[in-house]
Amino acid sequence: MAREKFAQIYARAAERKGGESVLESMLSTPLSSEQLKLIGDDRWLAAFTQKVFQSGISWQVVRNKWPNFEEVFFGFDIEKMLLMPTEMWERKATDPAIIRHLGKVMTIPENAHMIHQASVSHGSFASMVADWPQDDITGLWRYLKKHGKRLGGNTGLYTLRIMGKDTFILSQDVESYLRNTSIIDGGRDTLKSLNATQAAFSEWQQESGRPLCQISQIIAFSNGDNRI
Template sequence: MTLEKFSDIYYRAATRKGSNSALEQRLSHPKPLDELSEIPDDRWLATFSQKIFQSGMNWQVVRNKWPNFEEVFWGFDIEKMCLIPPEMWQKKATDPAIIRHLGKVMTIPHNAQMIQDACRKHGSFSAFVAQWPSSDIIGLWAYLKKHGSRLGGNTGPYSLRLMGKDTFILSGDVEAYLRAHQIIDGGRDTRKSLLAAQEAFNRWQQESGRPLCQISQIIAYSMGDNSH
């Protein structure tokens, strides 16, 4: 694999944004591992659920309704979510205080169970996520997709980034870059494409010393519609 030097990608992104400092101000920062490990498990379930509801919908509409979700689902308490009987879930899915979508509501107990299972093995879901090496972040994506509900595609990765776990995102611009430079071909979410993307990001990380989240943001800012 012949990769473009990351310094060249950075230069192009900084030029498009006006300066190095203007670019740097736009970049995310992952949480330190000790902070990541301390996140309460209910916040993971809340974040997964919010991202699932935002999929295919106006994000701001979901955000505006979210305090109601927190109330209806008792702050996404993991034990409570795992104990609610099926008929109560169907009733909650019709509550006018939230966005009524039975399929998405039913992801909550499924993902609560995933979190609870990880807690039994690792002490907390946050500890489980914090210990996962970013050099194999696609492995964590695969775990969320396999053991969770509706956490495939970019839903899982966006949730991880929002919570502070270092991850790249295969956004439209990043995917377009990887294809234009023949790093991936075929389906974006195939094992082959994901492994190729992970390898490229690992090498850029070794070159730059930057977290994966910043590398993917800089790639996105270096092309596409991110010129302002």
């Protein structure tokens, strides 16, 4: 089956959403490389931690508690996170000011270590993320999964999107489209599927000149139960 041209996908999404102007108003804009590099390592750790805690829990509950997380974990200062002994982490995991979950709390020092190592190699974690090539964005996903803790699945890539890194998202609608068009036919997170998905998005990006995040959103809007 020939891969659908992006212009066809866009036209279908615009029709479903009530026109091109409406569709365009719904699209995200990623940060530039220069803007991304201004984000501090502490903010990356905070973002990863928030997304880890939101997994399986109401996102709003986590947001409501978030000021307490910032206080309990010293603003996610990387050096302080790396110096805390295990006993202190265990105590903090029982603090009623936060959501008490030892397993998720213990992702903080591990992800702090990942961020620190990247900073040593690249000057900052943000610099590594900003310089990561768009034609290998799934490679960045794999990096987060391998070197971080609980950053596989959609957790790592949603955090990238929230922080402004240009990435597509394998949402339910996007995955459904990829399967319906036979771009992927096996496990979503297998290397074969990720490579096929990356190749398709790279091709659509060359056709459209759009950032990956917009391509991802337009595909989602063109497919599935999301009509206006």
